[in-house]
Amino acid sequence: MKGVNIAVAANNGRTPLHSASLNGHIEVVKLLLTTLGVETNRADNHGRTALFFASRFGYNNVVQALLAEGRIDPGIKDWYRSASLFAAVRNGHFEVVELFLAAGGTTIEGQDGFVWSLFWWARRTGNIRVLPSLRY
Template identity: 35%
Template sequence: GRPPIHSVAWTGHVTMGHRLLEASAVNIDLACHQGATALSIASQEGHSNIVRMLLEKGANPNHIDKYGRSPVKVA
C-alpha cells in the first residue's frame, strides 16, 4: 500500500489532506521506491490545492527523484 500522504497527493482529496497534516506527524518528504514525494505526485497529477498545502507545510520543492526530476519538472 501507499503511505496516506501519497494517496492524498494522487487523489487530490483536500479535506483528507488537511486532516492528515493537522492530526499526525507526517514525513511530508517521504519518497516512494521511485523517489517521488507527495509534492511530486500532486504536481504531476495537477492537484494545485494539494501542492499549495504541501508547500505551506514545508515540503521540499527541490527534491529530485531517481529519474532526476523535481516537482517543478513533472508539473
C-alpha cells in the same frame, strides 16, 4: 484518526499522504498535514513525494496546501532526477508552476536525469504557456 497508523507505507513505498495527494483529496491532505508524525517529504520506491504526485496531476489546491505547510522540500528529486516542478512542467500544469515560483525555494535551473531542462520539457510537450514564467 485514532487507531490509524499514518506512517505505514504500502509495498510501493506510498503513505496515506502520497495516496491523498495522488488522488487530489484536499481534505484528507489537510487532515494529514495537521497530524503529528506525518512525514511530509517521504519518498516512495521511485523517489516521488506527495508534492511530486500533486504537481504531476495538476491538483493546484493540494500543491498549495503542501507548499504552505512549511516542511515541504520542493527540491527533492525522484530516481530520474526530476523534482516536482519538472512534473508540473512536463504535464502542462501552468497554475502549479506559478504556485512553485510564488512560493520560492525552487530553482528553474538544472536538468533531470535525461539531461533535459524545464525549458526543453515545456517545448517538447507543447506546454509553451509555462515558458514566460520560467524565464525569471
